[in-house]
Amino acid sequence: MRHARELLGAHWRQLDPHVSVGELDHIEESLAELRGSSRKDEAAAYHCYWTKHPNRSLGGLAIGDIPEEPFNACAAHQVCAGISSKMLHQLQHGDPLLTESGEVSHVRWCTPLIKLHDKSLLCPFARAVGLLATAFRLLGNSSTTHSYAPELVKQANMEVAAFASGDGAGREAWASQWPLWQVLARLQLRLDLVSDPVAGSPGATVLPRLQKAVGFDDEAWRLLLNELNAVSSEASVPLPLRERVRCTSGSSCVAEFFGRLHGMLFSSEKLPLRDQIFTFNQDAILPELMLRSKRMDFNDEKELEYDWKGMVQEIKARMETGEEISYEEEIQSLVPKEHPLQVDRLQLAHFILEVRDLIVAEGPLRRCLEWDQPFLLVRAFTGLCRFIDIYSYSEPNPSEPRMGLPGRNEYKSGTIHYWGDMERPENFSVDAGSMDLILCPFIFEHVARPWKAIRTLAGALRPGGFVVWAAPMFQRYHGSPHDYYRYTPNGVKALADEAGLEVIKLYSPGDLSLVNGVLMGMLMPYWSMEHVLREAELMEKDNAPRHPLNVFALLRKPGSRPDIW
Numbered sequence: 001m002r003h004a005r006e007l008l009g010a011h012w013r014q015l016d017p018h019v020s021v022g023e024l025d026h027i028e029e030s031l032a033e034l035r036g037s038s039r040k041d042e043a044a045a046y047h048c049y050w051t052k053h054p055n056r057s058l059g060g061l062a063i064g065d066i067p068e069e070p071f072n073a074c075a076a077h078q079v080c081a082g083i084s085s086k087m088l089h090q091l092q093h094g095d096p097l098l099t100e101s102g103e104v105s106h107v108r109w110c111t112p113l114i115k116l117h118d119k120s121l122l123c124p125f126a127r128a129v130g131l132l133a134t135a136f137r138l139l140g141n142s143s144t145t146h147s148y149a150p151e152l153v154k155q156a157n158m159e160v161a162a163f164a165s166g167d168g169a170g171r172e173a174w175a176s177q178w179p180l181w182q183v184l185a186r187l188q189l190r191l192d193l194v195s196d197p198v199a200g201s202p203g204a205t206v207l208p209r210l211q212k213a214v215g216f217d218d219e220a221w222r223l224l225l226n227e228l229n230a231v232s233s234e235a236s237v238p239l240p241l242r243e244r245v246r247c248t249s250g251s252s253c254v255a256e257f258f259g260r261l262h263g264m265l266f267s268s269e270k271l272p273l274r275d276q277i278f279t280f281n282q283d284a285i286l287p288e289l290m291l292r293s294k295r296m297d298f299n300d301e302k303e304l305e306y307d308w309k310g311m312v313q314e315i316k317a318r319m320e321t322g323e324e325i326s327y328e329e330e331i332q333s334l335v336p337k338e339h340p341l342q343v344d345r346l347q348l349a350h351f352i353l354e355v356r357d358l359i360v361a362e363g364p365l366r367r368c369l370e371w372d373q374p375f376l377l378v379r380a381f382t383g384l385c386r387f388i389d390i391y392s393y394s395e396p397n398p399s400e401p402r403m404g405l406p407g408r409n410e411y412k413s414g415t416i417h418y419w420g421d422m423e424r425p426e427n428f429s430v431d432a433g434s435m436d437l438i439l440c441p442f443i444f445e446h447v448a449r450p451w452k453a454i455r456t457l458a459g460a461l462r463p464g465g466f467v468v469w470a471a472p473m474f475q476r477y478h479g480s481p482h483d484y485y486r487y488t489p490n491g492v493k494a495l496a497d498e499a500g501l502e503v504i505k506l507y508s509p510g511d512l513s514l515v516n517g518v519l520m521g522m523l524m525p526y527w528s529m530e531h532v533l534r535e536a537e538l539m540e541k542d543n544a545p546r547h548p549l550n551v552f553a554l555l556r557k558p559g560s561r562p563d564i565w
Contacts, residue, residue: 057084057101074108082107107134131156132183139190140208148191189218196222227270235264274521276476277340285525308378315382327353328529334379342524343514343532344550348441348470350533351507351552352380355468358504358554359437360384362464363561369418369430369460370439377439385437391430392419393443422456423449430460436561441470441552444495445485451498458499463559467501470552473508474515489544492553501555510549511536518549 074080083106135152139145211221236242237260247253265271274283318325325333334349335342359365368385370377377388394405406420406429420429438457447453457467471487487495489508496503509532517526524532536545 053105053107055101055103056105057103071106080108128156128159129183131159132187136183136187136190139187139194145191145194153187186218189222193218193222196226231264231268231270235268237263272520274523276518276521276523277478279340285523308374311378312382315378319383334376336375340523343518343527344442344472344475346524346529346532347507347509347550348376348552350509351470351554352376352468354507355466355505355554356380356384359466359468362466363563365436366462367435368437368439369435371441371443376441377437381437387414387416389416389418389435392417393446394419394421422453423447424452425456425459428456428460432459433462435460436462436465438465438467440467442472442550444469444471444487445475446480446482448482448484450485450495454495454499454501458501458557461557462562463557464561465557466504467555468552469555470550472550473548474510474519475549476519487551489548489551489553492551496553496555499555501557503553504556505554507535507552508545508548508550509533509535509552510545510547512547515547515549 070083074083084103131152135149135156138147138149216224241260245256247256262271274280274285279286331346331349331353334352335345339345365381365385367387367389368377368381369389369391371391371393374388374390377385381388394407406418406427408419408429409417411417418429421427438460440457444450444453461467469492471485471492473486473488475486477483489506492506493503511534514527514531536547538544539546
């Protein structure tokens with residue numbers, strides 16, 4: 001009643017200026033008095049009736065001793081939901097239709113009369129909603145119309161018709177807010193689903209639990225099944241597969257079904273779900289992505305302007321006050337919300353937090369360098385690096401002689417913005433032996449000569465300095481402007497050995513389901529954080545995971561870090 005009052009207060013007064021907030025209080029008090037009553041004469045104010053439910057159990061706990069007249073006793077009890085015949089007419093309270101059982105249950109439905117001035121105002125649709133909800137529950141557990149109880153719907157119709165035949169200002173507003181229309185719509189959708197010649201066929205609706213598990217409402221489920229019907233008329237699996245390959249167990253049939261459906265959906269261009277990087281404005285997942293993004297248009301490629309100074313001040317203030325944040329909050333702060341590859345960036349953020357203490361344990365960090373923008377350095381290493389520098393890769397281009405040439409710009413704060421070509425040490429522009437930490441995530445797949453580039457990075461480190469390195473093992477082509485390589489964990493080790501760097505830590509998260517899903521466009525909302533960050537166990541005779549989405553490495557230059565900060 002309180003919720004109805006909050007929703008209806010303003011709307012009710014618009015339709016009926018004679019009803020005030022005080023009168024709504026009076027309605028609520030009248031309802032409370034009726035509910036608090038347990039005497040039989042006052043129980044008559046509840047207009048009760050009963051529905052019988054074979055093979056259904058009543059939920060909740062038993063109420064008191066077993067009465068001699070259970071129906072009257074339940075009608076007079078303020079919290080009684082019904083009677084369980086299996087418990088010798090035990091009174092129960094709680095959800096009346098929980099599970100299937102061998103008992104017979106009788107459920108009580110009541111509608112109170114509410115006094116408003118000298119008139120009795122019937123709270124109109126509680127009983128109708130209960131009837132429709134019961135019909136929906138019965139139908140929702142079946143794939144056919146055999147469980148449909150039209151008598152319940154007919155009774156609900158009579159309740160509404162009786163109310164509609166009366167008069168009284170304000171009733172239309174009241175009626176519009178009750179969940180009657182929502183329940184009725186859901187019942188209609190379910191009827192349409194099980195009655196449809198395609199969607200309602202036994203083979204298509206034998207899995208109501210599957211519909212519930214994937215979170216499809218009846219409208220979405222019907223659209224799905226009709227689309228699958230259309231696909232099956234346009235595409236099919238190869239004839240030898242259909243005729244000669246037979247599954248022999250439930251698990252093998254599930255796998256075979258998925259494989260064949262996968263092929264049919266691709267051949268009919270229903271898959272993939274979406275591009276791994278670019279999302280169309282009509283995509284159903286876009287609202288979820290934009291909740292995490294600052295972009296008004298998710299396909300706007302313009303880089304967002306970060307307030308780096310503000311970010312640094314915010315983090316320093318938190319450090320000075322000793323304010324702690326949870327792991328979940330910190331890892332999310334290391335994921336650029338506008339970046340399309342949220343799965344990859346979440347794995348990178350986790351790796352940064354895993355290795356940060358190892359990096360800091362070596363001693364003070366003087367100069368730290370990050371590619372393109374200092375997002376991770378600012379978020380994870382503010383107060384740990386004396387100077388935070390930026391590097392922009394300038395790839396040589398025959399049509400533009402200045403591209404690839406080294407350069408730098410030093411700011412008053414001491415920060416340096418470098419640019420150049422790390423495949424050519426003479427064009428790298430970063431002074432040799434000047435860096436304690438270089439963050440180089442998702443760069444080396446775009447480098448044509450990675451063995452030269454890794455040696456250049458090693459040369460820029462001071463003794464005891466670190467490179468945080470990351471690259472994909474599975475990802476679609478994404479030239480920026482070029483895309484050359486994918487890396488296995490052993491490939492990273494080979495690169496490190498080429499440059500004389502020690503491999504301090506390797507991290508190769510992902511499994512076949514994650515790789516397949518991400519490549520088909522299943523972005524972050526499809527996965528739990530635990531799944532995204534988990535490393536698969538090694539298979540027998542393997543020395544690295546078989547299907548990591550990305551490979552991360554912490555590489556160290558031998559020697560001790562100088563104390564000069």
